[in-house]
Amino acid sequence: MTAPRPSLAELGRDLTRVGRGRVAAALLTPFLLAGAYVVFASLGFWFPAVGCVVALSFVTYGSVSHDLVHRCYRLPRRVNDALLTAIELLMLRSGRAYLLAHLNHHTRHPDPHDDPEAAGAHGTLWQAARSGPFFFARLWLWAVRRHPRHRPRLLAEAGAVALLAGAAAFTAVAGWTVVPAVYVGLAYLGTWVVPVITAYVPHAPRGETALLQTRRFRGRLARLVALDHLYHLEHHLYPAVPHQNWPELARRLDPYLDRHGVPVVRIGPGPGGAACATPRTT
Template sequence: MSTPSQAWRRPPIRELGTDLLRISPLRRAVALACPFLCFAAYFFFAAMGQPVLALLAVVVLSFLTYGSVSHDLVHANLGLPRALNRKLLSLLELLMLRSGTVYRIVHLNHHAKYPDAHDDPEGAAARFSLVRTLFEGIVFQFTLGRWACRRASTVDRRRMTAEWFGIATIVLASLAVSPLTLIPLAYCALVYAGSWIIPLVTSYLVHRPEEDGVLRQTRLFRGTFYSMIALDHLYHLEHHLYPQVPHQNWKRLARRLDPHFREAGVEPQRVF
């Protein structure tokens, strides 16, 4: 049996199955609709005096954007025309008071540069302590925005400016109506707080940059526990290896890669 630090042949996607690159129109439509439904659900439940359900709607929305649907739009994995893909990414991230263009730039850079210790702001938390990682979440979007703005093309800078203007407009409008209702302002506070855990869950917990080799620098997760807590989204090593596969197919991708991981001696993290 070989070890992960030895040379490993990455199976081409055509060998694993090009069906992994496709999803049905129905699944794509459902994926794109769910964030907007959660957004509407927050305001509905808040207006009905159901704060717990309103909070739950924001939690689900936060998960569906950065870690799921927005992530697929960053990688252009949903089979959409490029212009529509970019607009939807901007719109979905705007719901969370974030810039979709910044997300696209820093995340694609992460895939290109990780485990670079100096030019990968998205993956930087993997080298931080837990306390610093949690603090980093508070300023994370500002850190990414500043980094991306310095490296963006003129066109992307214009997109970022428009997105930031949209964010400012939403926050100012929420403040303006706060004497009448605190629901919009509470939403802004919740989605901002929801972004604080991004460095923890997308970098600190899933990366091991000090290890040698692509198979060891990102953790492999298996088992019912991780499937349940991450809703079948904790396939980070698989995603690093095949970023072109949409999240709906990660579980199938993992099953097809398991024999290759075993052959390479990769041991998954497992609770049960």
């Protein structure tokens, strides 16, 4: 029998706190990256421009927007929701659909039938990749069907996405500039890998307990490649902890995870985790 996991009070309430400066930097970063894309692309520096959109995709859905979904920054609800909408619109996505689908994921995982966000975890790598092009559209449709109370907000956000995409197409067709249209194309292409990175890679839905249904990654290379974001198990266990504190949460939680034999997927050398990795079979 698995012993009760440590409470946040036992691990340290400081894990839920982030300084105002770091919060401000996190919230400003998506807008700065979008602005940097416009500057670089307008000057013809396409390599850094593309890099800005790649970084923007990462810091929105997987980082800042994610913290806003869980209200980790303790902002007033209206401010939090407005920022979530604005930041997700930068990548032509619905912030409200993300919020509804992600909170549902925390409630339903590993349900293969009512967890559209992690559906990619239940099949093969190819199936997860193939679901990418329409991933966010499916999340939005699921939210519209399941949450009628939120339909006005969902429809308004979808309308804003359509307006932005239409304006970008118009500027290209009119011969004014292709900068917005290229941005829209890059934002859309970036969604293709989301089910692989956020569903297939971190989840192990066949695990018998909550400790085994999400993978535990450790190693310096994992931290470097994922920019300290491969802590999905820890996040599932303690969703109130903002992403800035995930590495410290993992460090404090390792003794408990080791005692319960939670396997480690180790990518590169480094501390953390005594158990051996179990390879994926699908």
